[in-house]
Amino acid sequence: MLDTSEKIETPEGVDLEVVPAGVIVRCLAYLIDFSIRAVIFIVLAILLGWLGDLGAGVLSIFVFLLEWLYPVVFEVFINGSTPGKKLMKLRVIQEDGTPVKLSSSVIRNLLRVVDFLPLGYLTGMITMVLSGNFRRLGDMAAETMVVYDDSVNIYSISEHCQRRPLPMPFKLFEQQAIIQFSQRAEGLSEARQFELANILSPMLSPTTTETNQQAVDALHEISNELIGRTSGEQEVKS
Amino acid sequence: MNPDSMVFVAKPRKGYEALDFGFIMVRHWWKTLYTSWLVITFPLFLLLLWVFDGNGIPGLILWWLKPLFERIHLFILSRAVFGECPSWREAVSEFRRYGRTQLIQSLTWRRLSPTRSLDLAVMQLEGLKGVTRTQRLNVLHRDKTGSVASWLTIIGIHIEAIIEFSIVAAIVILLPQHMDLDAFSALEAPYVADSLFYVAMTLFSPFYVAGGFSLYLNRRTILEGWDIELCFRRLVGRVERVKGGAVLSTALMTVLLSASLLFSSPTVMAEEGSNYTTVSAKTDIQAILEGGDFHQRKTERLPKFIADWEYEPDTEDKNADIDIPEWLKELAKFIAASIETILWLAVIGAILLLIYRYRNALVSLTLPKRQQKNHSVPDTLFDLEISKASLPDDIPAEVLALWAKNKQREATSLLYRGTLSRLIHQYQLNFKQGDTERDCVYLVDKHTEKSVTHYFLQLTAAWELVAYGHKLPPYEEISLLCHTWPSLFSEILPSDKPVSEGDDVNA
Numbered sequence: 087m088l089d090t091s092e093k094i095e096t097p098e099g100v101d102l103e104v105v106p107a108g109v110i111v112r113c114l115a116y117l118i119d120f121s122i123r124a125v126i127f128i129v130l131a132i133l134l135g136w137l138g139d140l141g142a143g144v145l146s147i148f149v150f151l152l153e154w155l156y157p158v159v160f161e162v163f164i165n166g167s168t169p170g171k172k173l174m175k176l177r178v179i180q181e182d183g184t185p186v187k188l189s190s191s192v193i194r195n196l197l198r199v200v201d202f203l204p205l206g207y208l209t210g211m212i213t214m215v216l217s218g219n220f221r222r223l224g225d226m227a228a229e230t231m232v233v234y235d236d237s238v239n240i241y242s243i244s245e246h247c248q249r250r251p252l253p254m255p256f257k258l259f260e261q262q263a264i265i266q267f268s269q270r271a272e273g274l275s276e277a278r279q280f281e282l283a284n285i286l287s288p289m290l291s292p293t294t295t296e297t298n299q300q301a302v303d304a305l306h307e308i309s310n311e312l313i314g315r316t317s318g319e320q321e322v323k324s
Numbered sequence: 325m326n327p328d329s330m331v332f333v334a335k336p337r338k339g340y341e342a343l344d345f346g347f348i349m350v351r352h353w354w355k356t357l358y359t360s361w362l363v364i365t366f367p368l369f370l371l372l373l374w375v376f377d378g379n380g381i382p383g384l385i386l387w388w389l390k391p392l393f394e395r396i397h398l399f400i401l402s403r404a405v406f407g408e409c410p411s412w413r414e415a416v417s418e419f420r421r422y423g424r425t426q427l428i429q430s431l432t433w434r435r436l437s438p439t440r441s442l443d444l445a446v447m448q449l450e451g452l453k454g455v456t457r458t459q460r461l462n463v464l465h466r467d468k469t470g471s472v473a474s475w476l477t478i479i480g481i482h483i484e485a486i487i488e489f490s491i492v493a494a495i496v497i498l499l500p501q502h503m504d505l506d507a508f509s510a511l512e513a514p515y516v517a518d519s520l521f522y523v524a525m526t527l528f529s530p531f532y533v534a535g536g537f538s539l540y541l542n543r544r545t546i547l548e549g550w551d552i553e554l555c556f557r558r559l560v561g562r563v564e565r566v567k568g569g570a571v572l573s574t575a576l577m578t579v580l581l582s583a584s585l586l587f588s589s590p591t592v593m594a595e596e597g598s599n600y601t602t603v604s605a606k607t608d609i610q611a612i613l614e615g616g617d618f619h620q621r622k623t624e625r626l627p628k629f630i631a632d633w634e635y636e637p638d639t640e641d642k643n644a645d646i647d648i649p650e651w652l653k654e655l656a657k658f659i660a661a662s663i664e665t666i667l668w669l670a671v672i673g674a675i676l677l678l679i680y681r682y683r684n685a686l687v688s689l690t691l692p693k694r695q696q697k698n699h700s701v702p703d704t705l706f707d708l709e710i711s712k713a714s715l716p717d718d719i720p721a722e723v724l725a726l727w728a729k730n731k732q733r734e735a736t737s738l739l740y741r742g743t744l745s746r747l748i749h750q751y752q753l754n755f756k757q758g759d760t761e762r763d764c765v766y767l768v769d770k771h772t773e774k775s776v777t778h779y780f781l782q783l784t785a786a787w788e789l790v791a792y793g794h795k796l797p798p799y800e801e802i803s804l805l806c807h808t809w810p811s812l813f814s815e816i817l818p819s820d821k822p823v824s825e826g827d828d829v830n831a
Contacts, residue, residue, distance in 0.1 A: 087331060088331060088332040088345070088348055088349065088352060088405075089333035089345075089348075090337065090341055090344050090348060105341055106344070107341075108340065108341075108343060108344030108347050109344075109347060109479075109483075109531075110340060110343050110344075110475065110476055110479050111344070113479045113482075113483075114340075114475060114479065137652075138648060140656045140659070140660070174340070203497075204490045204493040204497055205486060205489050205490040206490060208486055208490040211483065211486075215531075220344065220347075234340075234341055257562075259555060260559045260562075262555075263552050263555030263559070266551070267549065267552045270336075270546070270549060270552070273546060273547065274547065274548065275547075278547075278548055278549065281553075282549055282553055282556060285553065285557060286556050286559065286560065
């Protein structure tokens with residue numbers, strides 16, 4: 087099965103799911119960072135321009151620091167994201183899911199030179215596409231990867247607040263599917279809601295034939311049971 | 325569409341993640357995608373080159389026809405994701421059919437639409453046109469999908485440009501020194517620009533189409549709950565299977581499977597018998613070592629890097645700086661001097677810091693080994709007071725006296741503590757604060773002669789019996805230990821020993 091997410095197994099045997107970030111979104115993040123650096127550079131150049139040769143010297147020191155320290159400082163001290171990555175909701179982590187280390191961040195940013203070759207990060211883009219989880223050479227050397235920071239979808243909860251016990255034991259992903267249905271129902275067309283609910287309807291109430299709306303409501307009620315919602319929460323919502 | 329046949333994990337993905345899924349699709353089906361594309365476009369490219377003599381127009385025409393060729397990729401991907409990836413032959417022979425629909429619109433007013441990659445699916449797969457198409461697109465573009473598609477186009481244009489310039493740059497970088505190539509005039513040579521353009525377009529087009537298509541798939545997954553449907557259907561299927569006595573059949577399957585595994589155990593291949601003896605092998609080895617394989621001479625020439633931009637300090641420019649006021653120059657000099665001083669101070673500081681950081685290592689390099697270990701002597705071991713001051717002078721006598729007073733526990737403890745103390749001070753053993761009784765036995769065994777070890781082992785056993793077992797050792801044993809004590813340990817320690825300050829504290 088093709089999928090974007092990747093599982094990292096922790097020493098405790100728990101699977102963490104991360105979603106490696108691809109070429110386009112990282113290009114955008116880079117462009118944002120690049121613009122920020124460019125603005126700082128221009129301002130510094132104007133200010134230091136008054137100092138002649140001294141200014142040029144100081145400016146080149148600043149350019150050096152901007153180019154090499156900017157990503158490292160942000161990645162190590164601000165939760166793995168430069169401002170560009172933050173805006174695109176990306177984050178650098180170690181391969182094993184831990185926060186990025188100083189040495190890894192330095193390695194992956196020093197190797198930008200290689201990824202840049204021959205022009206405009208072509209090497210980096212090619213290795214990102216070829217490596218399974220969108221890692222450029224710098225990432226491979228530093229054992230890091232860039233992942234999406236938030237992969238939790240937040241939906242509104244349905245208006246129904248009755249609860250109904252599960253008719254039989256469901257597996258975890260089946261429970262999740264019912265909750266997903268209840269939470270995403272608003273985004274589905276009515277006909278589609280009926281269609282989906284009717285798949286389960288004969289199983290949930292084999293004796294009676296339910297109307298479409300009853301079938302949908304049944305799923306909402308089971309979902310409420312699963313997420314542990316009490317009827318008192320309706321007032322909070324309204 | 326049947327969710328059961330999907331070969332990808334359908335789930336709601338956020339904007340750019342959906343785009344990344346497109347790249348993963350290309351990784352998976354790149355052979356078919358590129359083959360079909362090349363079979364259709366490469367002959368056309370050659371034809372155009374021949375007709376227009378490679379003056380830039382072929383590139384322009386190909387660029388303009390891109391929406392037409394992109395349908396090849398979409399045709400393949402749209403079937404591949406549902407598990408029936410067509411062969412390139414199918415894709416090529418069907419091209420006449422799917423290439424024709426709404427071709428005029430695609431190549432005229434829709435040509436410059438930034439969301440082309442996403443919209444293509446609505447036209448080609450759903451076959452919508454007119455108002456319904458517009459409405460459908462409005463729905464699909466919501467939730468930022470439209471803007472993601474636009475960014476795909478914008479970044480895509482740049483990636484194509486990067487590919488083109490990178491190829492030129494790579495050639496320029498790799499050219500030998502003496503070959504002078506002006507990259508810009510080379511680009512103007514016939515065929516070069518067209519070819520570069522065709523290569524870049526070929527390389528990136530599948531990613532562009534797949535990106536748009538995966539946005540489309542994602543949108544439909546969200547709008548129609550494909551993942552939910554799939555899960556529901558599987559749930560129903562599972563429940564029916566459980567009801568239908570499927571349990572029995574799976575058990576049977578397992579038995580059969582394990583049986584088949586048993587029978588197919590790997591056969592060990594007998595190794596070919598070698599007819600070498602030690603002597604013959606040696607002569608053979610000698611012959612090989614002397615032969616040409618180990619003595620090949622080869623002359624290699626390495627290119628030497630000649631810098632063609634020797635640094636020349638431009639002397640003329642010295643006074644060219646427009647009149648900077650004298651005070652500013654002084655200020656600059658002052659700043660420069662202070663920065664220099666600060667830098668030197670930092671260097672000195674760093675060296676001192678390093679020395680301080682590794683002072684222990686340095687000390688251990690210079691001093692003889694015995695002196696370093698003269699560090700702290702613990703006052704207590706497993707919460708027992710063992711400093712010299714806490715012990716009486718004549719330990720065995722005191723022990724026997726305590727035993728007589730029915731304080732057997734205290735007596736054993738005193739004997740044990742006294743022994744530990746003597747081991748530390750007389751035999752120079754390095755017990756550490758955290759050592760256990762067993763650690764002590766180990767250390768004693770390592771550093772003292774047999775008789776002491778034997779004595780200490782006996783005593784430890786007696787002590788452990790009292791301390792942890794809450795049982796009394798026989799009087800004979802303790803008395804024996806007390807009587808052998810003086811033969812092993814000196815009565816009173818010589819007081820000139822360099823002992824820890826712990827004594828004063830406890831005194």
